[in-house]
Amino acid sequence: MATVSLSGLQAFVAEIGLGPIPSFAAADVLHNPIDIYHSYLAEVFRALVECDPDLVYNSIQPANTVGNGDLNIVLPRLKLPGTTPKELASELLKKFQPHPLFALPFKDGVHIRFFFSPKSIPRLLFPYINDRKEKYGMDASLGMQNDQGSRQKKVLIEFSSPNIASEFTEAHLRSTILGAFVANMYEAMGWEVTRINYLGDWGKHLGLLGVGWQKYGSEKILDNQADLFRYIHDLYAKMEEELQPEQDARKRAREDGQDFATMESQGLFAERDATFKRMEDGEPEAITLWKKLRDISVEYYTTVYSRLNIKFDEYSGESRVSLDSDAVTEVEAVLKDKGIYEEQDGAWVIDFDKHGAKLGTATVRKNGSTTYLLRDLATVFDRLKSHAFDKMIYVVCEQDVHFRQVFKAVELMGRVDISDRLQHITFPKASGQSSGGSSHLLGDILDQCQFRMLEAMNSNPEEYQFEDPEGISKVMGLNFLIVHELSLRKNHNSSLDFNFMASSEGETGIRLQMSYSRLCSAILKNGVHPREDEINNIDYSSLWDEPWSELLRLIARYPEVTTSAFKTLEPGTILSYLFCVVEQISSCLDDADEDDSEGEGSTVGSKYAARAVLYDSVRQVLENGMKLLGATPFNK
Structure with missing residues (x-):
């Protein structure tokens, strides 16, 4: 050290x-x-x-x-x-x-x-990497608030955030994987990170699910149903199907310029709204039902997220501020006192254009019920009280206008010091049809990854020579998924395509893992394992020429790559770099395979010792980079 x-x-x-x-x-x-x-x-x-x-x-x-x-x-x-x-x-x-x-x-x-x-790099770089190991490329000093007594800075990162009972979309999937990467980056750079899953656990869709439970559910189902989350997911889908004719009729009325308000006061619309209103009013029976449905969802997601090595520090949701009337009341009081919101057609709205921001008009409260905007505003200040954050990041698909409205409203409330701490990381919805089939739950998507990976491995046993194909397929399938989602730029909207699993070529998680495994095999084959106190005394002259010297120069750049990725929160920066390392180490391993030097002379021994130190340094860089991305390197 x-x-x-x-x-x-x-x-x-x-x-x-x-x-x-x-x-x-x-x-x-x-x-x-x-x-x-x-x-x-x-x-x-x-x-x-x-x-x-x-x-x-x-x-x-x-x-x-x-x-x-x-x-x-x-x-x-x-x-x-x-x-x-x-x-x-x-x-x-x-x-x-x-x-x-x-x-x-x-x-x-x-x-x-x-x-x-090339003569200087090994002597300087190898001890440098060896002393830092898994911390090579990290910089904890970036997370220190030096002007306040070296306090560690706090960041809240909200990501994944599925709606209770609704399907887990590709937007939720990308938010999950990208948000986990952002959290890993901040943690690597010394910040205190709180991972928040802001569940869609409040709103009229919960009223619709409540109606469905009252019609079709029972305590007996809670006791006997093996997969409760799938049950309430299917129940919600059934209720959406029942509601669809009323939604279609309302749409036609709106298009024809007819009054559609009466429609919303009748039928399933009215039942849904009434059930949700009882939840908002805190009626014990309605709240007990809501809590059961929420607990089922949190239990399911906690288990499934662990398969992605993701653990949330907090499962929050709009319900937190909705059930705490003080949080909403305090925000509305400021909005009213400062003349930020106004009454319009029976609703309370913010006309952002009047306040110098071309963000249109947003509803804050309608028919006595809170809106998404009001609940998000209350959440900002609720989290400020509970976490005293230095930064809060939302990793959410699209919704750019909504978050700009939230940030602007915070500013209009006189808290520009808070609005400056808020950031929205967005990405577009996926286009086209996923090759994953009709997977609607996160667990289904992960199962599909494993199944498709196992299929690819069984169809090409020479390429994938592993002792435990079923166990390995779990890890490799998830690595494929993570790298695929992170390789998509913010303006790229391609859907998940499992067909790429059939090949270890291209810039995929499969290739990244196979290259890592090949390197680990080369370390074993090389058969030399210098002690730490021997690293400075090895003859590295065999690494002075290409392709070895290029690889040395490349791994020296890793800390600059991670720093750049931290500034932009762009995972593609790390991915592009790792694939450059993969390309270069492949050239070196090919060169080593063609080298037929034999014997135990000092020159040959130094060459293998030099390679051993280089291989281990490259392995450390690949491992560190993969873990930052959320992938799991393995050497079996």
């Missing part, structure tokens, strides 16, 4: 023949090994040009691809008078003296590009 403290890192670089690491405000040498190179390079050029040291440091940036070098000096950023960037490049190249960390630089337009010396 020598390199995890600044004093230890300084002692380490001295041991490998380097002077003290220069200090720059923007450098984070304890979490990013590239910043060590960056600091030495900035110190070299600070001596060659007369300008502010931090300006020199900031004029150096990591190359966007390994083909463009490792670090680039962007000469216009130096803002030196009296010379053009191209002239300056030629002048600086003449003055640059050989350095043990860098190969000779070259000029590229207004850039000077540097590659790390």
Whole structure:
């Protein structure tokens, strides 16, 4: 663990023949090994040009691809008078003296590009990764509130959020997997994370389900039904089917310009609304029924989410503020006192256009019942009291206008300090028909993943040589699902396609896992396992040439990749990087398979020892990245 403290890192670089690491405000040498190179390079050029040291440091940036070098000096950023960037490049190249960390630089337009010396990378990088292991790529300092006594910052992340009894849509699936990734990222960067599942456990759909239970349910069913959640799901579907003729009639009346209000006061519409009103009024019998239905749902989801390695800290819902009248009353009092909402056609609304936001008009309360907007506003302030959060993130499909209305309403209430802490991560609905068939429950989707994966494995036993195919198919099927959902950009709306499970090619979870397994097999086959105290004494000259040196440079970039992904909360950043690592390690393993060196001479022994350390470092990077995504690496 020598390199995890600044004093230890300084002692380490001295041991490998380097002077003290220069200090720059923007450098984070304890979490990013590239910043060590960056600091030495900035110190070299600070001596060659007369300008502010931090300006020199900031004029150096990591190359966007390994083909463009490792670090680039962007000469216009130096803002030196009296010379053009191209002239300056030629002048600086003449003055640059050989350095043990860098190969000779070259000029590229207004850039000077540097590659790390392949001789230096193993000696610096391998101990750095080995000291951090599963924490390589994490930076706990990003989660500290340094201006308040180093307090750990708190983030609430709301995701998944299915409606009770309704089907689990692809939008809920993507929210679940993307939200889990966002939570993992914040946790890796030192934040205190609270994962919230904000169930759709309140509203008129619960009234409809209540009517269905009164008509078709019984305590006897609760005692005997093996799969209660599937039962209430099917019951809700039955009630929706019964309601459909009334909905169609109302739609026709609206289209014909007729009064449809009378329709809503009769039939199943009226029964639904009356049942939900009894819940809102807190009638004991109605609340007891609601609680039973909710408990069945939470029990089901708790079990099924665990299959995805997801554990929610809190199962909340609109019911929390709906049953606590104080939370809603306090919000409405502010809305009224500040003249934010107004009465319109018997309802209370917010006309956002009147308040300078082109967000239309939103209903806050209608027919005495609270609306989605009012309940979400009350929830913001309820959570502020209970959690004192520094940030709250909603991972929800579309609904961009709704969340902008929520955030704007909070601002209009005079709490811009709170609205600035709120963020909505959105994505579009999936288009087309999923190849998964008619799966309506999350458990069904996960079962389908396992079944399709087992089918693919059985159809290609040479490709998938595992001792426990049924057990492995569970993990690989879920890895496929997670990588598929996270590989879709925010503006991409493709449906889940299980047909890709038939191949280990392409950028899929199958390929990622198979590459990880191949690497673990190579570690065993290599047969050399250096001790930690031997890592610095190994001859790494066999790794100086391609493709090995390219792989070294690539794994050094991992902390920068995770930092970038944290800033954007874009999982594709990590996925793209991991597949680059997979491509490069595959080339190295192919090269090793073609190597027919034999014997036990010192050169051969050093080569296998060098590979052993490299393989383990790459395995650590792949494992860390996969776990951030929510995937489960295994080496069976």
